[in-house]
Amino acid sequence: MPGSPFAPAEFAELPPVEGVRLAACEAGIRYEGRKDLMLAIFAAETVVGGVFTRSRTASAPVEWCREHLAQGRARALVVNSGNANAFTGMKGMNAVRATAKAAAAAAGCDAKEVFLASTGVIGEALEPVKFTGKLDELAQTVSEIAWVDAARAIMTTDTYPKLVTRKVQIDGQDITVNGIAKGSGMIAPDMATMLAFIFTDAPLTPGVAQALCEAGVADTFNAITVDGDTSTSDTVLLFATGAASARGVSEISDTSDARGAILGQAVEQVMRDLAHQVVRDGEGLSKFVAITVEGAENEKAARQIGFSIANSPLVKTAFAGEDPNWGRIVMAVGKAGEKADRDKLAIWFGDIRVAYRGEVDPDYVEDRASAYMKGAEIDVRVDVGVGDASSTVWTCDMTSEYISINADYRS
Amino acid sequence: MPGSPFAPAEFAELPPVEGVRLAACEAGIRYEGRKDLMLAIFAAETVVGGVFTRSRTASAPVEWCREHLAQGRARALVVNSGNANAFTGMKGMNAVRATAKAAAAAAGCDAKEVFLASTGVIGEALEPVKFTGKLDELAQTVSEIAWVDAARAIMTTDTYPKLVTRKVQIDGQDITVNGIAKGSGMIAPDMATMLAFIFTDAPLTPGVAQALCEAGVADTFNAITVDGDTSTSDTVLLFATGAASARGVSEISDTSDARGAILGQAVEQVMRDLAHQVVRDGEGLSKFVAITVEGAENEKAARQIGFSIANSPLVKTAFAGEDPNWGRIVMAVGKAGEKADRDKLAIWFGDIRVAYRGEVDPDYVEDRASAYMKGAEIDVRVDVGVGDASSTVWTCDMTSEYISINADYRS
Numbered sequence: 021m022p023g024s025p026f027a028p029a030e031f032a033e034l035p036p037v038e039g040v041r042l043a044a045c046e047a048g049i050r051y052e053g054r055k056d057l058m059l060a061i062f063a064a065e066t067v068v069g070g071v072f073t074r075s076r077t078a079s080a081p082v083e084w085c086r087e088h089l090a091q092g093r094a095r096a097l098v099v100n101s102g103n104a105n106a107f108t109g110m111k112g113m114n115a116v117r118a119t120a121k122a123a124a125a126a127a128g129c130d131a132k133e134v135f136l137a138s139t140g141v142i143g144e145a146l147e148p149v150k151f152t153g154k155l156d157e158l159a160q161t162v163s164e165i166a167w168v169d170a171a172r173a174i175m176t177t178d179t180y181p182k183l184v185t186r187k188v189q190i191d192g193q194d195i196t197v198n199g200i201a202k203g204s205g206m207i208a209p210d211m212a213t214m215l216a217f218i219f220t221d222a223p224l225t226p227g228v229a230q231a232l233c234e235a236g237v238a239d240t241f242n243a244i245t246v247d248g249d250t251s252t253s254d255t256v257l258l259f260a261t262g263a264a265s266a267r268g269v270s271e272i273s274d275t276s277d278a279r280g281a282i283l284g285q286a287v288e289q290v291m292r293d294l295a296h297q298v299v300r301d302g303e304g305l306s307k308f309v310a311i312t313v314e315g316a317e318n319e320k321a322a323r324q325i326g327f328s329i330a331n332s333p334l335v336k337t338a339f340a341g342e343d344p345n346w347g348r349i350v351m352a353v354g355k356a357g358e359k360a361d362r363d364k365l366a367i368w369f370g371d372i373r374v375a376y377r378g379e380v381d382p383d384y385v386e387d388r389a390s391a392y393m394k395g396a397e398i399d400v401r402v403d404v405g406v407g408d409a410s411s412t413v414w415t416c417d418m419t420s421e422y423i424s425i426n427a428d429y430r431s
Numbered sequence: 432m433p434g435s436p437f438a439p440a441e442f443a444e445l446p447p448v449e450g451v452r453l454a455a456c457e458a459g460i461r462y463e464g465r466k467d468l469m470l471a472i473f474a475a476e477t478v479v480g481g482v483f484t485r486s487r488t489a490s491a492p493v494e495w496c497r498e499h500l501a502q503g504r505a506r507a508l509v510v511n512s513g514n515a516n517a518f519t520g521m522k523g524m525n526a527v528r529a530t531a532k533a534a535a536a537a538a539g540c541d542a543k544e545v546f547l548a549s550t551g552v553i554g555e556a557l558e559p560v561k562f563t564g565k566l567d568e569l570a571q572t573v574s575e576i577a578w579v580d581a582a583r584a585i586m587t588t589d590t591y592p593k594l595v596t597r598k599v600q601i602d603g604q605d606i607t608v609n610g611i612a613k614g615s616g617m618i619a620p621d622m623a624t625m626l627a628f629i630f631t632d633a634p635l636t637p638g639v640a641q642a643l644c645e646a647g648v649a650d651t652f653n654a655i656t657v658d659g660d661t662s663t664s665d666t667v668l669l670f671a672t673g674a675a676s677a678r679g680v681s682e683i684s685d686t687s688d689a690r691g692a693i694l695g696q697a698v699e700q701v702m703r704d705l706a707h708q709v710v711r712d713g714e715g716l717s718k719f720v721a722i723t724v725e726g727a728e729n730e731k732a733a734r735q736i737g738f739s740i741a742n743s744p745l746v747k748t749a750f751a752g753e754d755p756n757w758g759r760i761v762m763a764v765g766k767a768g769e770k771a772d773r774d775k776l777a778i779w780f781g782d783i784r785v786a787y788r789g790e791v792d793p794d795y796v797e798d799r800a801s802a803y804m805k806g807a808e809i810d811v812r813v814d815v816g817v818g819d820a821s822s823t824v825w826t827c828d829m830t831s832e833y834i835s836i837n838a839d840y841r842s
Contacts, residue, residue: 075765077773107761109774109790142758143791247744252765333658333744333829334837341838347553350518354486354663362488363520379520380554418744419838420831426745427752427830 023179026300036164038221039063039261044173047151050102055173059158060097065262067226068094069233073254080112092226095129105138105146106252122152126159171200182297199290203298223262223271233258240291246302304421314410315403321358322411328356336418344389364405434590437711447575449632450474450672455584458562461513466584470569471508476673479505480644484665491523492547503637506540516549516557517663533563537570582611593708610701614709634673644669651702657713715832725821726814732769733822739767747829755800775816
């Protein structure tokens with residue numbers, strides 16, 4: 021499979037996050053000759069927040085994480101690629117329990133402090149015996165600088181590993197926020213998944229970790245779409261080790277704490293960067309597209325209209341064809357089911373206003389718009405003319421390559 | 432553009448519907464060398480019912496029809512292809528008024544008894560002066576047997592005209608129901624539209640015509656999807672001339688009248704046949720797919736889950752790849768947002784049960800399912816295990832050809 025045109029040329033190792041150690045290895049779950057299993061071990065005081073797929077057919081690992089998130093404590097994270105352990109009935113939950121037990125033994129913690137995610141083929145039993153033996157080995161080799169390895173081990177059809185870091189100052193101390201993610205369309209082998217793991221050394225209560233995770237996701241991971249499809253396994257977890265408290269940073273125990281806002285901003289930046297990286301690795305894509313809807317009745321309506329545009333096959337194929345086809349944008353606004361004033365509608369491609377007050381802009385010159393559409397990054401702005409709310413979503417185009425990847429995989 | 436593999440080899444003329452006369456001509460609106468304008472003239476007592484796009488950016492002709500539907504009377508129908516007269520501001524409504532006026536003069540009726548539909552490129556002003564002169568000529572040449580001509584004149588990217596007829600007996604008399612339609616994906620030139628017109632000689636009150644139209648659409652035109660996109664111009668109109676009353680058929684004035692049920696069944700059959708023809712002409716399609724969802728909480732939920740499956744790019748590309756990829760069906764059930772019991776879920780491709788009780792069927796043999804997927808018509812059945820309601824939707828696969836048609840049209 022050809023790589024994304026947006027793939028970075030190289031991947032710098034991330035700085036350590038005090039209290040987080042990681043390792044990855046080849047467990048041979050499905051892929052040959054690459055790492056497919058990662059273990060992270062966390063300091064004793066680590067808290068966790070999480071957000072999961074809204075799918076009604078969620079996978080066994082998602083069920084496990086949801087159940088144990090309530091206690092808010094985490095000591096280990098195990099992620100495998102190659103098998104999603106989804107739609108595997110009772111066997112699926114048994115595999116999860118066996119994995120958590122083995123990881124707990126390796127990390128020296130309780131099974132319910134182990135968080136899990138699996139991504140890859142669905143409907144095939146995951147045989148944990150294949151890799152539970154590897155967990156001890158991984159626990160021996162964990163280090164503070166195995167981020168690239170970890171990011172690679174969780175890839176499925178991703179064409180590059182996704183990782184990012186930010187630093188902020190809290191109580192005069194450097195606080196690190198690292199993130200790794202995988203995604204690339206909800207696909208292959210049979211279906212992929214969006215997974216993201218955020219790590220920080222800030223001292224948080226479980227409630228603040230959960231609040232920052234939920235707030236961060238809203239305008240980042242929840243504002244992207246490759247093909248509108250939703251995995252059974254989508255998982256975002258935020259781990260906060262609290263290691264910075266040894267350097268005099270006191271615990272952030274309230275979301276109204278200004279330090280929480282500073283950290284929250286860094287968490288959101290990390291999540292947004294990862295979310296964009298996921299879109300930029302969308303299957304077969306040639307363009308990265310930002311769609312901003314303004315003048316909507318409320319933010320939810322703006323988001324809904326944005327996704328209606330971003331998920332429309334006709335809009336996505338027009339981007340692939342470098343066609344400034346604003347008629348399809350009008351169509352997608354209309355079908356979103358949210359309030360829009362047809363006769364006040366305005367549309368911009370970049371700075372070029374193509375439609376204004378419900379008609380083609382009198383000054384519109386198609387050649388200019390066509391030239392703009394040849395770029396690799398496209399900004400679309402739509403004013404729907406009924407209110408003040410706005411929202412931005414990010415997506416990619418839909419090319420013949422997307423069809424090839426998804427139609428020809430098993431044939 | 433290659434034709435659909437489902438295109439009929441030939442098109443028989445439909446029988447007359449007493450009280451309906453039609454003609455079509457070349458008005459040169461956009462296409463060269465083909466008819467692009469049709470006029471139907473109706474007997475004096477003709478009533479009309481209609482259903483329109485739910486788009487919030489509906490076209491001027493749709494607004495006109497909605498406004499005049501309340502009176503329930505129709506004497507003429509004008510349809511042009513090549514220009515949708517959508518997103519054309521005040522000019523759009525002026526074009527509609529000019530067309531209605533010209534048609535009224537030609538047909539000898541009031542402008543508000545003229546119904547209109549336009550399909551084709553959007554955002555370009557429709558110059559009615561181009562074809563209002565043709566309406567007189569058309570009014571001179573209308574005949575009872577110009578159905579194929581009319582069906583051809585309303586085509587945009589359709590690769591074949593769509594028409595069908597049914598006969599039923601009411602009060603011992605033959606009643607005819609004819610229908611013509613166009614569609615083929617919500618596309619090209621810039622965006623197409625689903626238009627369908629049903630004609631019968633049964634004597635109905637306007638209220639019954641409206642009720643039959645709404646009831647007929649529910650499980651036919653509202654149960655199909657090519658790409659999930661919705662036009663600004665979708666229009667279904669049912670015209671009932673009442674001409675059969677001269678043969679002793681008394682007026683059907685109440686929906687509880689058993690004769691209304693008989694006629695309603697014929698109307699629904701005509702609509703279902705046309706709806707299937709629209710899907711079978713979906714852009715670039717290679718397969719016609721029926722998706723039945725059973726065991727749902729209620730019919731609306733079953734429909735919603737069916738559309739979630741039918742509109743999923745991953746499911747549609749799997750069909751194109753002849754891949755019995757039931758994992759993607761599970762994903763689409765999960766993302767529909769309706770109640771489903773993962774651990775009771777069952778999936779069939781044709782008669783082959785691939786998943787049962789939330790796991791792959793123990794007797795599943797992929798070779799059998801793969802062989803089944805090679806057929807041109809695919810039946811998918813899903814039991815979501817929470818109730819007794821069911822619903823069927825129809826769709827087609829998504830091929831590279833779909834991308835080519837929609838991405839490469841203007842580039």
